[in-house]
Amino acid sequence: MLEMKKGLILIVVVLGVGALLTLSEAAQMALHDLHHLLRTNQIRFATVFLLFYTIYIAASLRGAHVLTLAAGAVFVDLAMGTILVSIAASIGSTLAFLIGRHVREKTIRERFGTKLKQLSDGFGREGAYYLLRMRLVPTISFAVTNNLMGLTSIKTVVFFCVGLIGALPATFVYLYTGWEVWKVIGSHGLMSPGIGFYVALVLFVTFPMVIRNIVAYCEKLREK
16 A cells, blocks of 8 residues: 555656646757657667666665656667666666675664664575565665665675566566656647556556565465
8 A cells, every 4th residue: 555655646746747848848858859869879878878877876866766767758669778777777786785785884784773684684584585575575775775785695696686687577667657658748738648658557556566466475385
């Protein structure tokens, strides 16, 4: 229920921003320029976005989900956008992981002692599966998890690979939602919401609950 409320709030924010963009001709032109840039020079644009998104995640800044929605509005190729954002998020997460392990260890232990014990105990019991579950059904924020996992015994390559796999489903849903919302608000009122728009909103709101139920079912199977 909490995840659904958060999803609804975020959709309201996205639609509100969309309404502002519809009213702002300058913002509309800027986004259309980004589309044109992507179509004419995909490699350069993808490289720039990869670097920006990686740095953003590595810096443990808030609002990465909003940036992911924006990426869905910019990348006309959903498959390419999903792959690009997932790789960038995994590289950025790994950098934040290494910063936590080698640079901010003392600060993290002092600030997140209780949460660190929770992650350490969970990883000790379940290994890499615990991180996968944290990515699919997060109980601690994405940025904090990156730093805290650096203080566990998990290997860097395992952290990267598991994080990449675990982030793919949510990344796809966010990008798909961003793209469908942009198709409506970026058409200057010429396009009415289609079935894809409503499918995207339903997926966006219900995704956390669906994933949580799938994970719970898989855990029951493991216990048998």
